[in-house]
Amino acid sequence: MRILVVEDEPKVASFIRRALEEESYAVDVCADGAGGLDWAQTVNYDLIVLDLMLPGLPGVEVLKRARAAGVKTPVMILTARSEVDQRVKGLDAGADDYLTKPFAIEELLARARALLRRSGGAPSGILQVDDVVLNPVTREVTCGEQRLEFTTKEYALLEYLMRNAGRVLTRSMIAEHVWDLDFDTFTNVIDVYISYLRNKIDKGRERSLIQTIRGSGYMMRSDG
Amino acid sequence: MRILVVEDEPKVASFIRRALEEESYAVDVCADGAGGLDWAQTVNYDLIVLDLMLPGLPGVEVLKRARAAGVKTPVMILTARSEVDQRVKGLDAGADDYLTKPFAIEELLARARALLRRSGGAPSGILQVDDVVLNPVTREVTCGEQRLEFTTKEYALLEYLMRNAGRVLTRSMIAEHVWDLDFDTFTNVIDVYISYLRNKIDKGRERSLIQTIRGSGYMMRSDG
DNA sequence: TCATTACTATGCGTATTCTAGTTGTTGAAG
């Protein structure tokens, strides 16, 4: 899951970045409105966290223009407690949720999960394919009775695949949502990590849960 | 443990804050009702201490609205001795305990502990993981037969870990709960304190009670 | 002033991430 954070205060920005990265999201940070708008239109993010108090282009304007340009990504806005009118304007401009500063980081994480869940379609938040069950809140994955361990990247990839079970994901889509911005196209990391995942989740299975779509990419089997 | 104090008299407020901080709680203070309501809804506190005599929005109203908004946090109200009717209204509006001014700070601390214990789920209030037993009331920690000594920070960290045994706590969460909010990202205090704790509670144990979740944070093993 | 506590800095070992080369598969053309 890839998240854009538009926030000019370096401390707040790096605090948010770190917390999100600890939850194994891929995070991009942008310190000004114009740049944020640019990124939002270029990269297909899963969530945008937008501070409304920004130098240069105001946050509300960023949001309006992004929506006008057809960006459908859920947006969470950050405002100071006093700026009630800003918050209202933000929600009117198409924000999906808001958070007032200062906030507890767990609050932000919980709301981010809620927004991602809402857009991803899974009502409970728990993802399941065959006997593999993934809980995004605890980051726990089980296969039948057995608890499985994953590294950060493995987990991020698995979650992305499971959220999009039944859909074909090209390598560039995977790169965009799971890896970093400066992603080298001529590498085979994705293949390698698919292989790692298969080693862990396909034990004693005759047909892999992750299907290879030759020439395109991969697809996680969906139930039924 | 995070506590919100809504109190307009600066002297009283800072007095309470200091006392609670000495007990290694993280404390936020707010001087007016509207702000307090906002905080209570934004941050997931473990306890709210609410003075009923407030400028602007009255305390009882703050409490009513917070409860209406779904805030489940235990609330302790403060009233003057004469304001019997206020106290009754407060309890009706969903307060869990009350204290009349002037009060001994020890009294406040004891009642706060009681409320935290009650909401913490563990019936006795005593936290136990394997043979490590922590009593939040007396702040005593034993490992088997042996009594263990901790510094304030060590204790605060241990209690936070034990209260959340079985859950992954990221460094950001730990920073927020045990240290204070705007946390310097480039430090390794948490790692160092985890190491201190392990030195004390893992003596002669083959597998540490505190598991490292690489890339995220730590988790205290839960029994079973 | 001294002792205790809180934090910082650094180097080292290891898990993770990634690269690159080899082997294996697939499917279309001959």
Place this chain on the structure above:
DNA sequence: CTTCAACAACTAGAATACGCATAGTAATGA
């Protein structure tokens, strides 16, 4: 039915990032 090219899978090991321990410095407070 072969052959071949394109693609994917696997493997080993290099590079990197991360956590841990240790020791040293700063802050606190009796």
